[in-house]
Amino acid sequence: MVFLQQFSFWKKPFKKISKIEVLNGLSRMKLEEYIDQVKSCVRKFDDPRQGNNKSYSMEEIGMSAYSVFHLQSPSFLSHQKNMKRKKGSHNGKTLFGFSNIPSDNHIRQVLDSVPPETMNPFFDYALGAMNLEEWLVDGRLLVALDGVTFFSSSTISCSCCLRKELSNGTRYSHAALCPVIVHPHQKQVLPLAPLFIKNEDGQSKQDCEINAAKRWVMANKEFLTRHKVILLGDDLFSRAPFINLIQSFPDVDYVFVAKPSSHPYLYQWIEDLDSKDKISHVVKEKAFASHDHHYIMANAVPLNGGEEVPTVSFLDMAVFNKKGKQLYHNTFVTSLTLTSQNIHQIACMGRNRWRIENEAFNVLKTKGYNLSHNFGHGEKNLANLLAVFNIVAFTVHTLWQITNETFQKIFNAFSSRKQFFQALLTLTIFHLFHSWEHLFEFVKDGLEEI
Ligand SMILES: [Zn+2]
Structure with missing residues (x-):
């Protein structure tokens, strides 16, 4: 542990953890499984490039972008480029599966054409992998609905921006309806696929949260009735047209x-x-x-x-x-x-319903994910696609917390989420890990020895 002790983050206030001797069924769930699902969505991205300008595959471009959100660090890719030069391999390859590392500009240019909905199958998979029985309240699933605005500017805009005319000019913004499954006794919330509040081509009237909620309810009718969902929401949703729509669904x-x-x-x-x-x-x-x-x-x-x-x-x-x-x-x-x-x-x-604010939006905005930060806007889809990458990363972390005991223990040993990811970043700058299990076992061994 000499290596670890060189870093100040490795000192207290970390909690010493006990040895994990018996792993239950869920704990054995492979950490790579959810990353593989992200990869399988990214692999299906349509490639907008023409001719021979294809030095990087779409999978390399998509997973490079995703890795930055997963490790909550814009500098992750540049550090892996250094490591590749020195060691011939890097953690982008071993942890996320991309060999070649494209430039930030190339990533932004190519991904601008990819609709954020292309990531929806990931959320379907995540839901299918969970034991929803544990989330039921008297046989019913609770789903909180709320919208989040994650971008606002008077100068930067794209064709998907929502527009508001103010006395001092046009205000551009991006927002999404983010449904999450909540349970009174579960610390985490389970995100479902977000629905972006956006203007489609040729649409004259601005889209809004309640219209997005109507579209979401219509698109998820089968899910809502199968799980006898009880929807939770703020005052915006307690209006006659929306309530009439919900009351038309059985159960x-x-x-x-x-x-x-x-x-x-x-x-x-x-x-x-x-x-x-x-x-x-x-x-x-x-x-x-x-x-x-x-x-x-x-x-x-x-x-x-x-x-x-x-x-x-x-x-x-x-x-x-x-x-x-x-x-x-x-x-x-x-x-x-x-x-x-x-x-x-x-x-x-x-x-x-407040859990969507506390456990989802507050974490996404202020606990390292920086959802409201402008990571790149593009001309069409980029801002929304990067936001969905961020939400996918939050979801993978949540699922790891729920299903993997090693992750749970080391995550809880740090005093904040930010500190945990700072530690992972520092480790992945200097040390090549051959898998997520390798990385987390390494951290676990370090914590057990403190
Ligand atoms: Zn925009």
Whole structure:
């Protein structure tokens, strides 16, 4: 471990880990498996190049780009070029499967023609590889929907940019609807394929999050009904056209935030209800010392005063500590019928929508992935393709955390995700690893010896 001790990152506050003696079935899942799935998507990228200008294969170009996001380092490729010169091989080849390393400019030029949806089969594979039974809540899968804006500029733009006319000029942006599977007792969230909010050729009206959500729901009807999905979302989704669409699917339900400012008719209706139709209920939560959950619920109320108005159940939730201080308050509408037996669980589902903010967007934006950073914009697809690479990398890391015990242990031994990937980068600058298992065993041995 002399080599490791040369680096300051290898010193405390790392936790010493115990020897892993028995690996369960999931732990034996090969780390390469998910990287291979990324590769099989990248292999299918259409090659836009004409003639003889093909020194690098599409797989080399795509995996070179992906590796930068996977190791969360823009400098990974230049370090591997150095290693290739000195050692004749490099970690790009052994860990990601590309022999030749193209320049950043060449990568950007070639990948601009690749639609981000070409990576969707990876997400299908990832979902299929998971044991979804462990993610069910009373036989239902919870899917949180939310949009994320990951690029905004007044000077850089492409044909897919969303445009907003402001007093000081046009604002260009990129955004995506990112559905994730959540579970109240799972630390991680499972990302599904993102759907980019973008303007198609010849489209005059700007695309928006709710339209993207309608497209996503329509495209995933079979998945939603098969897993009896309960959709979770913010106030944007608690509108009649979207709710009517969801209610037209059998076995699909929702719990959406409903703010008073966007639902005045509903709130007036609730206020005017007789006390027998508007039930108050208090639950004392044993898991959180002395926190009281105060609920007000009403079933079969109209969402608004318009035509074709959906009937919803209304739920007001407030959490107080033992001193009577309000810690949380929110209001939801749901297609589920509320009773004093199920209201606590349904309210907890509604609260779980915040996990998409905490466990997905916050990590993607601030914990090393830098989703909002401009890695390259291009003229057509590049910005969205690089964003999906970033989300794929986050998903592979998540799946490794869930399914591989060695990865889990070494990842948890570092005090932050950023520090973990900094350590991996430093190791891969100086040492050639012949596989991911080799790299992680090397780190594990180091941690066991501290
Ligand atoms: Zn753009």
